[in-house]
Amino acid sequence: MLLAEVRQEIADACRTLQERGLVVGTAGNISVRVDDLVAISPSGVDYPGLTADDVGVHRLDGSPVEAPLKPSSEFPLHLAVYAERDVAAIVHTHGVPSSALSTVVDAVPTSHYYSALFGGQVRVAPYARFGSDALAANVLEALRDRTGALMAHHGAVTLGPSLAKALDLVAYLEYICDLQLRALATGLPVRTLSTEEIEGVVADLAGYGQQR
Numbered sequence: 057m058l059l060a061e062v063r064q065e066i067a068d069a070c071r072t073l074q075e076r077g078l079v080v081g082t083a084g085n086i087s088v089r090v091d092d093l094v095a096i097s098p099s100g101v102d103y104p105g106l107t108a109d110d111v112g113v114h115r116l117d118g119s120p121v122e123a124p125l126k127p128s129s130e131f132p133l134h135l136a137v138y139a140e141r142d143v144a145a146i147v148h149t150h151g152v153p154s155s156a157l158s159t160v161v162d163a164v165p166t167s168h169y170y171s172a173l174f175g176g177q178v179r180v181a182p183y184a185r186f187g188s189d190a191l192a193a194n195v196l197e198a199l200r201d202r203t204g205a206l207m208a209h210h211g212a213v214t215l216g217p218s219l220a221k222a223l224d225l226v227a228y229l230e231y232i233c234d235l236q237l238r239a240l241a242t243g244l245p246v247r248t249l250s251t252e253e254i255e256g257v258v259a260d261l262a263g264y265g266q267q268r
């Protein structure tokens with residue numbers, strides 16, 4: 057089977073999203089790019105029974121290579137991102153904190169320094185119908201110089217150099233959205249960090265971690 061390992065990782069990651077409450081039912085989708093091929097979760101298949109065979113492999117123009125099922129309805133969004141960005145994985149979720157916050161702000165306020173994990177303040181892509189080219193364009197624009205974005209009245213998307221990194225970012229994104237919602241719920245003004253401070257953290261994070 058073509059890209060067998062990657063397809064299994066995607067199937068497993070879909071189940072992880074469901075277990076963590078980041079998707080309801082068959083919502084959400086995951087893709088991984090390997091050279092000129094994209095493996096993406098299928099449309100409308102229950103995650104508990106999802107197998108590597110169900111995860112299709114397509115070319116970057118969307119044409120199928122080894123895909124027994126219809127790809128996720130957000131395939132146009134995934135293809136639009138791969139056409140513009142040098143990333144290896146995309147995760148789209150319907151987490152409650154990000155979806156809720158997407159209905160009240162145009163960008164996630166920088167109330168926590170984790171905004172820097174996404175390259176700066178996380179934007180909210182304007183609403184467009186699911187699966188549409190308009191939604192793909194809106195999200196691509198919101199993702200400019202960022203590794204995550206919210207999708208108004210819908211959910212969120214993260215990008216990474218690997219599936220593991222993109223999945224990690226999902227957790228951080230839901231965390232800062234949850235934090236902001238709780239702060240807003242106090243009714244008190246929510247204080248935020250300056251753009252300069254966030255940019256400083258972005259620079260620091262670039263050199264953070266174990267160096268071997």
Ligand SMILES: [Zn+2]
Pocket residue numbers: 083084130148149150186210211
């Ligand atoms: Zn969706």
